[in-house]
Amino acid sequence: MITLPSLSNQPPKRVSIAEAMQVAQQLQAQGDIAGAEKIYKLILEAEPNHGDGIFYLGMILCQSKRFDEAFTLLKRAVKVHPNVFEFHYNLGLIYESNGHFAQALECYRRVVELEPSGNSHSNLAKNLSDSGQLNEAIEFAREAVKRLPHNQRAIPHNNLGSALILRGELEEGLENYKLAIAIDVENASMHSNYLLASNYVANPDLASLFQEHKKFGDKFESFIAKMYENPLATQAKRAQRARADHKPRIGYVSPDFYGHAVGQFIEPILATHDKNKFDVFCYSDNFHTDDSTARMKAVVANWRQVDKLNDEDLARLIQSDGIDILVDLAGHTALNRMGVFIRKPAPIQVTWIGYPNTTGLSTMDYRMTDALADPVGAADELHTEKLLRLPECFSCYQAPKNSPDVGPLPALSNGFITIGSFNNFAKITPHVMRVWIDIMNRVPGSRLLLKNRSLDNPRLKQLILDELCKHGADAKRVELRSPDISSVEHLNGYNLLDIALDSFPYNGTTTTCEALWMGVPVIALAGNNHVSRVGVSQMTNLGLPELIARDTNDYVNIAVALANDVPRLAALRSGLRERLKNSPLMNVPRFTKNLEDAFDLIWKKYVAEPGA
Template sequence: MASEQSAPSQAQLKYVELLLRKGMQEEARARLEELVRQEPGCAGACYLLAVLKGEDGLPREAAELLARTLALEPENTKALNALGGALRQLGELERAAAAFAAALRVDPSFSEARINLALLLKEALRLSEAELVLREGIELAPDSVRLTYNLANVLHAQGRSLEAVAAYRETLRLDPDHLDARQNLLFALHYAPQFSRRHIYAEHLSAARSRPFRPPREPDHVRPAPGDRIRIGYLSPDFRGHAVASFIEPVLRQHDRDRFEIFCYANVATPDATTQRLQGVADQWRDIHGLTDHNAAALIARDGIDILFDLAGHTSGSRLPVFCRRPAPIQVTWIGYPDTTGLKAMDYRITDALADPPGAGDRLHSERLLRLPRSFCCYLPPAEAPDLVPPPCGANGYITFGSFNNLSKVTPEMIALWGRLLREVADARLLLKAKPLADQGVRRRILDRFREQGVAAGRIELDPGQPGTREHLEQYRRVDIALDTFPYNGTTTTCEALWMGVPVISLSGERHCSRTGASLLTNCGLADLVTQSEAAFVDMARQVARDRETLREFRAGARERLRRSPLLDAVGVTRELETVLAELWATSRR
């Protein structure tokens, strides 16, 4: 049934729209409430009121009003799209997907509904469906920046890094100032072995010249005089349940408060229990989510920060343009990104001599590399980690290799190497665990790759993962030996495996992301598990697999070994970091 709107109601709606344009939400809401009561058949009033209810955080009321709208105008694509959004907020994901799909059936060119549907499917790990939805949209609108960018993200989530790189490049061709596409491109380059260090460095320098990273004419920040203590600022989007939190929390806790005052600048969209815990560790906590770059930089300058840390690099949610405004006299990048930022405004990058050996790598950074004497990081094991149990080979009668790394690190080249290992250890199994493996299309692609390497699907177990930290770590009880990825090594996954008593075989390369394993394992007294070639990787894994008694001994002594290592020496690593920071500050004041 089509809605019928009287002339007075149409006049009322025009007036409401004028009020909304002027930002007079309260009066607009009151008039809409009255209009909906007086004329329940006015679809326009129901729709506008639903939009306001949604903005007010009342998705159930919004959904009810949108249902009324659609009873009057079943093919109202805006209402269908809005209904999908409200249902998504309510957790009714299947109904939300149906609403978005209904909008597309009415108007296949409605990109907003298409993107909303693709995002919902992506979050539900229905990645193949999301890809199809986006590709259909791109056929209709080849120059759509948003469709192309979201396709790149979906491809990257599936572990198809080379295709993702191509899609990010296409996004930037369409919109050279697309900051997220540019940063995601830089990050994605590290996953595939096809890109050299020099190429990746050149890409970073090129990105630094793009509009989002161009500094304003002159910083106009007002800074207070230096205080008695050095003021350290840590800026991150990952002060939450994220891998970075496991490496920064021990440092925040162990900083010498007599010498340093600690500020945290949180660009966190959805705070959680980890956010709350970290908030209690900082001396000063600043929420900068939603602040413009200018205002965030001004806040940091007003706080009188002496040394400002970036903990994200070119990863999601980072605020590198803030650093381009020079809110602090010394600016440092650390932990959250395995490479240079490429920015002139970033002065230093913290690392160690194992992850970044002195030499050619220094020339492929826009920052000066500062090497801590032992490890570039320290790790906080999860409090909820389960107790250790004997390796599963004792009960199974065969070795289970495992990798719980991000699927983007599981490249065709990596599968070829693992396939070679599985052919040589003929009775072994491989357990891969990653969220995208919930998607049937992704599973088929991975299994097909192994079949091409002569490895039967029955020897490969694909696990989409578990929701909780304890449940996640319990899966290491199913693994005898962990296989690190290359050229992008694991960091958190390596630490977790070692804490759960699982040895990690790592292949080391030239750049930081392919030397993280070398740093972590060497600092744990496990340098013999670091290999320098594919042949050595296979040989080492085969040797470790043969010695089951050593596997049992390794697991039994794993946690004590880590407790004695620099990796868990939070006090020592923090003091080493503080020595470097104090020297930087003293030098800057001479």
């Protein structure tokens, strides 16, 4: 028995530990965290090894962000009661949410041992995939599908699809995504996964791909319209703010305000925005933060941390902030907020930089691009948004301040040419492999160097090497490197390359800029939609259109000719960084001015519309 303190004007009373637990959990559910914490501590004074008391107190401390104390208690809970799978599972969740992924994995492995259900296998599969352990991830996801009834297989099919695509098995990955969204028809994030992966398909039917995106918009706009009032009803009030002295409010929404590829492109823009002309807001959806996050927060007066808000609450916050132009930086990539943009919390909504295709939403007014990545004509018919083409290029690169120097051409000391790519392995399809191997085989003694996070796992590395050899590669001439931890080490990796090969149809963006910054010329292949024309935009703006191929034969010929011209390679290497610095691709002030002119144009157009 323990004595409860006075609650709700009731005198203290003696109760059993079980009764005290009920009171504490009730207080916790009501949001009285301090009251619940006090009672859990009383329970543990009376019974130090009370498993639920230890566990729930640990959860309370997590809610209060007292993580060191919380981890101590939660680890004690699983030590005192090592066979309670719920304790291991929740400890894993907390490890995961705080970025301790290796420890989280160990917890989830223990959960599978204690409770070998379909759900536990599926959860472990997701986390194995996130950590790059794709072979195991696929194994556990397949087992989860077997163990669960059909109507509960959406999550494991989704997890299996993600792992397969990361391993380069696009066709089966897409099929699993389709199975997932057929079971869980209202799951927008799974549907987004399917759309994102569809951009990797070689020679896609662009009209069909557009219709798949439009289906997403039609379906989820319909779902949300049935549940929620349309925030557009408030537009008339907001338009009253459109007077001569009003600065338009721009709101950026992203889960990638950190050292992510999108973060690297948006950071210099945030620092350069004309604060006398626009009020800038950032709605940060990322729980991961780093030095880049801190720099961005320092230059944005209105920073909102919104990862704990659901779509409805975030839409209401944006609406209450009076945002005039809301900019999506994620599209259908992970942790996107399509549900917010469907609710239309701002009168003008724009998607830009995070996704290489239409969102499919009728509520998304514009997509920011350029005339090289999305030529006027056919591209306009393949978007629900109006294409807003910036002068020159659709993005602008800023290199890390601690970048290493450009090294000498490796071929001069190696005596052979090294070709390679640091792109995401999902972009390196079997067709891409065959083309790259053809180049390698036509350049005597050359080497192929690949580096990405998929190569962090020894078993997967061997699987990829086997796949390359199946397509004709000589294993002795292939080097597969794990990703580097620091940005300096990562950039230094380009000092091992003579020629960078862009992936196709899904081009690189950041990796192309990195290679050029480090003096490595990039061979690009021109496709017929944005995802396959990023290289066209970048290489044209750099002033090297001769490195853009018309087809795969041309791609191979350009690469082979460049590999056989070492003096030209050496000249390119010595001058590429300065060429990039002086190109539109790195002219942050000019690019930001072009972006702001576009915002100003669409804002004035909106204000001038009848009834706005």
